[in-house]
Amino acid sequence: MTMFARRAALLAGFLFLYAPIALLVVYSFNASRLVTVWGGFSTRWYGALLANEQMLASAATSLKVAALSAALSTVLALMAAVALERFGRFGGRTLFVGALFAPIVMPEIVLGLSLLLVFVALDLPRGFWTVVAAHTTFSLGFATVAIRARLATLDRSLEEAAQDLGATPLAAFAHVAVPQLLPAIAGAYAMAFILSLDDLVIASFTSGPGSTTLPMRIYSQVRLGVSPEINAASTLLLAFGSLALGALAFVSWRRGEK
Amino acid sequence: MNDPVLRFDRVSKQFGATRAVDDVSLEVRAGEFFALLGPSGCGKTTLMRMAAGFETPDTGAVFIDGADMRATPPHRRPVNMMFQSYALFPHLTVADNIAFGLKRMGVDRATIVTRVAEMVRIAQLQGMERRKPAQLSGGQRQRVALARALARGPKLLLLDEPLGALDRKLREETQFELMQIQKKLNVAFLVVTHDQDEALAMADRIAIMRAGRIEQLGAPGEIYARPRTKFVAGFVGETNFFEGRVIARDAHAIRIETPDGVIEIAHEGFSGDHAIVSVRPERIAPGGAGRNSVAGEVQDVIFRGDHSLARVRLSSGALLRVAADAGALAQGARATFAFGANDGVIVDG
Numbered sequence: 001m002t003m004f005a006r007r008a009a010l011l012a013g014f015l016f017l018y019a020p021i022a023l024l025v026v027y028s029f030n031a032s033r034l035v036t037v038w039g040g041f042s043t044r045w046y047g048a049l050l051a052n053e054q055m056l057a058s059a060a061t062s063l064k065v066a067a068l069s070a071a072l073s074t075v076l077a078l079m080a081a082v083a084l085e086r087f088g089r090f091g092g093r094t095l096f097v098g099a100l101f102a103p104i105v106m107p108e109i110v111l112g113l114s115l116l117l118v119f120v121a122l123d124l125p126r127g128f129w130t131v132v133a134a135h136t137t138f139s140l141g142f143a144t145v146a147i148r149a150r151l152a153t154l155d156r157s158l159e160e161a162a163q164d165l166g167a168t169p170l171a172a173f174a175h176v177a178v179p180q181l182l183p184a185i186a187g188a189y190a191m192a193f194i195l196s197l198d199d200l201v202i203a204s205f206t207s208g209p210g211s212t213t214l215p216m217r218i219y220s221q222v223r224l225g226v227s228p229e230i231n232a233a234s235t236l237l238l239a240f241g242s243l244a245l246g247a248l249a250f251v252s253w254r255r256g257e258k
Numbered sequence: 259m260n261d262p263v264l265r266f267d268r269v270s271k272q273f274g275a276t277r278a279v280d281d282v283s284l285e286v287r288a289g290e291f292f293a294l295l296g297p298s299g300c301g302k303t304t305l306m307r308m309a310a311g312f313e314t315p316d317t318g319a320v321f322i323d324g325a326d327m328r329a330t331p332p333h334r335r336p337v338n339m340m341f342q343s344y345a346l347f348p349h350l351t352v353a354d355n356i357a358f359g360l361k362r363m364g365v366d367r368a369t370i371v372t373r374v375a376e377m378v379r380i381a382q383l384q385g386m387e388r389r390k391p392a393q394l395s396g397g398q399r400q401r402v403a404l405a406r407a408l409a410r411g412p413k414l415l416l417l418d419e420p421l422g423a424l425d426r427k428l429r430e431e432t433q434f435e436l437m438q439i440q441k442k443l444n445v446a447f448l449v450v451t452h453d454q455d456e457a458l459a460m461a462d463r464i465a466i467m468r469a470g471r472i473e474q475l476g477a478p479g480e481i482y483a484r485p486r487t488k489f490v491a492g493f494v495g496e497t498n499f500f501e502g503r504v505i506a507r508d509a510h511a512i513r514i515e516t517p518d519g520v521i522e523i524a525h526e527g528f529s530g531d532h533a534i535v536s537v538r539p540e541r542i543a544p545g546g547a548g549r550n551s552v553a554g555e556v557q558d559v560i561f562r563g564d565h566s567l568a569r570v571r572l573s574s575g576a577l578l579r580v581a582a583d584a585g586a587l588a589q590g591a592r593a594t595f596a597f598g599a600n601d602g603v604i605v606d607g
C-alpha cells in the first residue's frame with residue numbers, strides 16, 4: 001500500500017468513528033431549532049438546558065449514581081482481587097469467579113431484567129439506591145479485572161519486609177501494597193464511573209420515579225424528536241466522560257514521571 | 259554462656275516432593291557472625307525464612323532468645339531480615355524506608371528522627387535521605403536495606419545473600435563493611451550465601467548445607483583444614499581426591515591403593531577398608547620430597563598473582579591441582595609431586 005492510501009484509510013477510519021460525534025457537538029451550538037439546518041453559532045441550547053430542571057435533575061442523579069456506584073464497586077473489587085490473588089484455593093472459589101465476571105459477558109438486558117426481578121421479589125421500592133446497587137454489580141467485574149492484574153504483579157517480598165519490620169499483615173497491605181495499587185484503583189474507579197454514566201439499559205430496568213438518569217431522560221426526549229437541547233446535553237455527557245478519562249491519564253502520567 | 263539467640267531444634271520442611279530442610283539443628287550465639295553456606299537450592303533461604311516466621315516447619319521448633327516461636331507471627335518476632343532482593347519500599351524515601359520499622363514500634367517522632375540519622379551515618383547514606391530507591395545505585399540500595407533491618411536494634415539479623423546482587427569489586431569492600439558494622443553493633447548475623455570465599459572471609463562459624471541437611475559445622479579454618487565429607491572438601495576451597503582400597507594399616511597411618519600408586523595417610527581411628535583422601539593444592543610440592551609422590555605432565559597453569567595454580571595430568575588420567583610459586587611450573591613439563599602423610603584428610607563419601 002502506498003503512503004497515501006494508508007493515510008486515507010486511517011482518515012476514513014477516524015471519520016467513521018468520530019464524525020457522528022463531531023456532528024453532534026457542532027449542532028449543539030446551532031442557533032437554529034431545526035436539527036439539520038445550520039443557523040449560525042449560538043449557546044442558546046445550553047442556556048435552555050440550564051433552565052430545564054428535569055434535565056438538570058437527571059444529570060445530578062447520573063453523576064451521583066456514577067460517583068457512588070464507582071466507589072462501592074472499587075472497594076468491593078479491591079476485596080475481591082485480594083481474595084482471588086492471596087487466599088489460594090478456598091471452597092467455592094470457582095463459583096465466586098463465575099459470579100464476579102458473569103456481568104461482563106451477560107447481555108445488559110438480561111442483567112437489568114434479573115436485577116429488576118430481584119428487587120421486585122424483595123419488595124424493594126425502585127429508585128436511586130436500586131440503580132446504585134445495579135451499577136455496582138455491573139461494574140464490579142471490570143473493576144476487579146483492573147485491580148487484580150496489578151495485584152498479581154506486586155512483589156510479595158515487599159509486604160513480607162513490612163511484616164518483618166513489625167507491621168501486621170493488614171498494615172503491611174495498607175502501607176506497602178495499596179500505594180502501589182493506587183493507579184490501578186484510580187483506573188478501576190474511572191472505568192466504573194464511565195460505565196455507570198453511560199448506561200441506559202440497566203438503569204431503565206432498575207430506576208424508579210424521581211431517579212431518572214441522564215441517558216434515560218435523553219432517550220425519552222429523543223423519542224419525541226431530536227432537539228438541539230438534546231445535542232447540548234449529550235455534549236455535556238461526553239465532556240464529563242472525557243474529563244474522567246483525562247484525569248485518569250494525567251494520574252498515570254504523573255506516576256510515570258516520578 | 260548465655261542462651262543462643264537462635265536455635266533450630268530438628269526442623270524439617272517439605273515442599274511437594276522436595277525436602278527443602280531435613281532435620282536441621284543448629285544454634286546461633288549472641289554477637290556471632292554465622293554463615294549458612296551451600297549450593298543454590300539446598301534450603302538455605304527456607305531455613306532462614308523459618309527463623310523470620312515466613313515458613314512454618316513441618317516438624318521441629320525454632321527458638322529465639324530461648325522462647326518457642328511456633329505460635330509467633332513474623333511481625334512479633336524480635337529478629338529482622340535483609341531480603342535477597344532488598345525489598346525496599348519503592349514509594350518511600352530512604353529515610354522513610356529506614357523509619358518504617360520504628361514507626362511500627364510506636365516510639366515518638368524525636369526518637370525516630372535521631373535513630374534514622376544514626377542508621378544513615380552507620381550505613382554511610384548521608385545526603386541520600388530524600389531519594390527514592392529507584393534513584394540509588396546497587397550498593398546504596400544494599401546499604402539502605404541493611405540500615406532498615408538494623409534500625410529496630412534486633413539482637414539477630416538474618417541476611418539472605420547480602421552481597422549477591424553486587425559486582426565483584428564492590429562485594430569485597432562491602433564484606434568488610436558488614437563485618438565492621440556487625441562487630442560495632444554487637445548484633446548476631448546469620449548470613450546465607452553460596453559463595454565459599456565470602457563465608458570463609460566473614461564468618462566466625464560456618465554451617466555447610468547440602469540437600470536440606472547440615473553436613474558440617476565449625477570455624478572456617480577448621481572446616482577448611484578438616485573437612486568431614488567429600489562434598490565439604492570440594493565445596494570449601496579447591497582440593498584433590500585420592501580414592502582406593504586400604505591395603506595396610508597401623509595405629510597412626512593407612513596405606514591406600516589408588517590408580518596413581520599407593521599412598522600413605524595419617525588417621526585417627528579410621529576403620530573402613532575403602533578410603534577417600536582430600537589433599538589441598540597448597541599441600542602438594544612440585545619435585546619435593548615427601549612420603550607420597552605422583553608423576554604427571556603439566557597441562558595448564560593459571561597465574562594467580564602471588565602464586566600459580568597448575569593442573570597436572572596424572573598417569574591414571576586424573577587431574578591434580580597444585581599450587582606453586584609463580585613461574586615455577588611450565589606448561590608441558592613432566593614432574594613428580596609430593597605430599598606428606600599429614601597433608602591429606604580422610605573424608606566420608
Ligand SMILES: Nc1ncnc2c1ncn2[C@@H]1O[C@H](COP(=O)(O)OP(=O)(O)O)[C@@H](O)[C@H]1O
Pocket residue numbers: 273274276277278296297298299300301302303304305
Ligand atoms: N515456596 C516454595 N514452594 C515450593 N518449593 C519451594 C518453595 N521454596 C523453596 N522451594 C524449594 O525448596 C528447595 C530449597 O530452596 P531454597 O531454600 O530457596 O534454597 P537456597 O536458598 O539454598 O537456594 C528448592 O528445591 C526450592 O525449589
Ligand SMILES: [Mg+2]
Pocket residue numbers: 299302303418
Ligand atoms: Mg536462597
